[in-house]
Amino acid sequence: MSRxxxxxxxxxxxxxxxxxLARADGHRAIDAFTxxxxxxLSAAFDPPxxxxxxxxxxxxxxxxxxxxxxxxYSAVHAYPLNSGGRPLHSWxxxxxxxxxxxVLCAAIAGLAAxxxxxxxxxxxxxxxxxxxxxxxxxxxxxxxxAPHGEPDPLRRTLxxxxxxxxxxxxx
Amino acid sequence: MSARPHAQAHAWIDADxxxxxxxxxxxADPIQKRGPGRAWMIAIIVALPLAVITLIAIGAVLTVGIxxxxxxxxxxxxxxxxxxxxxIGIGNAGTLISSMLLLTRxxxxxxxxxxxxxxxLLAAAIAGLFPxxxxGRPLxxxxxxxxxxxxxxxxxWRSALVWDFWAILSYLLFSGIFWFTGLLPxxxxxxxxxxxxxxxxxxxxxxxGWRNSARHWQVFETxxxxxxxxxxxxxxxxxxxVGLDFAASLMPGWQESLFPPYFVVGAMYSGFAxxxxxxxxxxxxxxxxxxxxxxxxxxxxxxxxxxxxxMTFSYxxxxxxxxxxxxxxDRTVVGYFFTGDYRWLYAALLACNCLxxxxxxxxxxxxxxxxxxxIAILINVGMWLERILIVWNTxxxxxxxxxxxxYHVSLYDLVILFGPLGLFGLGFLVLARLLPIVxxxxxxxxxxxxxxx
Numbered sequence: 001m002s003r004x005x006x007x008x009x010x011x012x013x014x015x016x017x018x019x020x021l022a023r024a025d026g027h028r029a030i031d032a033f034t035x036x037x038x039x040x041l042s043a044a045f046d047p048p049x050x051x052x053x054x055x056x057x058x059x060x061x062x063x064x065x066x067x068x069x070x071x072x073y074s075a076v077h078a079y080p081l082n083s084g085g086r087p088l089h090s091w092x093x094x095x096x097x098x099x100x101x102x103v104l105c106a107a108i109a110g111l112a113a114x115x116x117x118x119x120x121x122x123x124x125x126x127x128x129x130x131x132x133x134x135x136x137x138x139x140x141x142x143x144x145x146a147p148h149g150e151p152d153p154l155r156r157t158l159x160x161x162x163x164x165x166x167x168x169x170x171x
Numbered sequence: 172m173s174a175r176p177h178a179q180a181h182a183w184i185d186a187d188x189x190x191x192x193x194x195x196x197x198x199a200d201p202i203q204k205r206g207p208g209r210a211w212m213i214a215i216i217v218a219l220p221l222a223v224i225t226l227i228a229i230g231a232v233l234t235v236g237i238x239x240x241x242x243x244x245x246x247x248x249x250x251x252x253x254x255x256x257x258x259i260g261i262g263n264a265g266t267l268i269s270s271m272l273l274l275t276r277x278x279x280x281x282x283x284x285x286x287x288x289x290x291x292l293l294a295a296a297i298a299g300l301f302p303x304x305x306x307g308r309p310l311x312x313x314x315x316x317x318x319x320x321x322x323x324x325x326x327x328w329r330s331a332l333v334w335d336f337w338a339i340l341s342y343l344l345f346s347g348i349f350w351f352t353g354l355l356p357x358x359x360x361x362x363x364x365x366x367x368x369x370x371x372x373x374x375x376x377x378x379x380g381w382r383n384s385a386r387h388w389q390v391f392e393t394x395x396x397x398x399x400x401x402x403x404x405x406x407x408x409x410x411x412x413v414g415l416d417f418a419a420s421l422m423p424g425w426q427e428s429l430f431p432p433y434f435v436v437g438a439m440y441s442g443f444a445x446x447x448x449x450x451x452x453x454x455x456x457x458x459x460x461x462x463x464x465x466x467x468x469x470x471x472x473x474x475x476x477x478x479x480x481x482m483t484f485s486y487x488x489x490x491x492x493x494x495x496x497x498x499x500x501d502r503t504v505v506g507y508f509f510t511g512d513y514r515w516l517y518a519a520l521l522a523c524n525c526l527x528x529x530x531x532x533x534x535x536x537x538x539x540x541x542x543x544x545x546i547a548i549l550i551n552v553g554m555w556l557e558r559i560l561i562v563w564n565t566x567x568x569x570x571x572x573x574x575x576x577x578y579h580v581s582l583y584d585l586v587i588l589f590g591p592l593g594l595f596g597l598g599f600l601v602l603a604r605l606l607p608i609v610x611x612x613x614x615x616x617x618x619x620x621x622x623x624x
Contacts (some may be wrong), residue, residue, distance in 0.1 A: 121379035
């Protein structure tokens with residue numbers, strides 16, 4: 001199998017057009033690298049490895065329940081303190097702290113899930129060695145495609161779609 | 172400066188000048204290629220002594236004790252608590268602004284959200300200092316946390332102080348995560364543009380290997396939007412808890428169900444005013460005229476005007492409910508607002524928060540940055556006065572007439588009132604030299620959507 005090609009475009013529209021053409025010819029688009037999130041690309045590749053939002057919900061509700069249980073245990077069993085004749089299990093005010101803790105834990109779990117789903121953190125990636133790849137975080141739009149068969153037809157398709165530079169990736 | 176903010180073709184970006192590369196350069200180059208410049212040095216020289224005397228004041232109150240403050244046995248809360256509410260209010264606004272505007276798809280937020288979030292982080296961190304130094308016995312601050320201990324004690328979960336502990340802790344860490352998430356792609360940009368080995372290593376480590384992949388962006392957008400959706404109720408709850416510190420008491424003038432929402436709007440109000448002040452300074456200091464446009468200031472001025480009306484309505488509700496409730500102490504405390512020892516401060520509060528912002532009805536005022544800055548500063552003064560008067564008026568005029576006393580401001584009070592501004596300024600100046608103060612990837616997105624390139 002031949003090596004994937006990395007094509008550089010000047011506009012997101014050109015990249016999306018090239019992606020459609022390459023896919024229509026049966027090539028396998030692996031990934032795109034763009035300086036900002038592009039709506040047309042959000043569903044163009046495989047869905048993330050991890051469901052971020054369900055993980056956040058689980059962590060949030062779970063930690064809130066745990067916090068409530070801690071309050072209940074400490075206020076009713078471990079250290080019952082009659083303060084002004086209020087019930088030991090004062091549930092309305094016991095909702096405040098679990099809410100704060102739940103949101104915080106959802107955020108922490110979400111960050112961890114996002115990084116895990118992106119395969120981050122990592123110190124290096126073969127693409128960082130590619131020429132001009134540093135522009136992906138600034139002003140250029142890159143498309144990574146694995147050719148179906150010989151690389152030359154794909155290279156021509158990409159160049160016709162407006163690619164400025166098409167280079168082979170040495171993984 | 173154009174008097175008509177919407178006169179230009181692209182309201183949120185100065186289109187003729189900005190491609191993706193130009194946006195990147197405009198934000199990243201001042202950090203990576205240019206020196207700090209004279210204005211920055213002068214600002215540091217102003218901020219540094221203030222920061223140092225704040226630390227000295229904190230050291231003094233930790234060693235000498237809370238008697239340094241002007242509090243007495245009647246007015247047991249003072250400047251510390253007012254500062255706490257003021258700073259946490261400003262702190263809340265950054266995340267509130269950023270997340271509310273994200274959820275309501277206000278694309279113009281891209282230019283202001285980053286420094287609004289940085290403002291949040293610094294202000295919330297400063298706010299968190301005040302309850303601790305006002306504890307009286309700050310060395311026991313960790314007793315607020317539930318942990319297995321040899322005394323067999325647990326925190327009192329019905330106490331407002333414990334709610335505060337969790338609210339500030341959660342909020343500070345949450346806004347840190349929210350801010351860092353938005354920053355991640357921009358750190359990758361700085362890594363890729365770094366010219367020194369140290370820059371590549373530091374920004375490279377902070378960027379965690381982010382490589383702008385479409386798959387990354389997809390997860391990023393999901394997470395960022397979800398965080399924004401969580402941030403709005405979190406912010407409202409945090410400032411409501413601050414409101415409950417007062418409302419959950421039995422004091423006349425405090426025990427009002429209006430307090431939590433009134434505090435939340437107050438936070439948004441002072442926070443927007445602070446963002447306007449910072450935006451004017453940053454726009455000038457970093458030469459970001461193409462990204463922070465007159466239309467941004469117009470939009471923010473309208474939000475301040477709206478908040479001013481809500482605040483006026485809240486004050487009026489407070490007066491009305493005191494009269495309508497019929498409780499003698501509630502009625503006299505409202506009378507004390509207008510005729511008591513602090514009446515001039517109360518008049519100043521009403522002028523700053525209710526009267527002056529009405530000038531924002533006029534487009535010419537919204538388009539004039541000098542006037543806008545003056546109004547925003549007056550709003551922040553007014554909001555501080557509001558917080559200190561909530562504390563002073565009620566405590567000076569409680570149920571027991573024999574205990575009525577007034578507060579006398581001490582030197583320490585003045586230091587911790589003005590000093591933290593230097594601490595905030597110092598933090599902000601350092602951040603502005605190290606990290607992009609405008610969200611580059613979001614401005615590129617706006618630029619794309621506006622068809623500017």
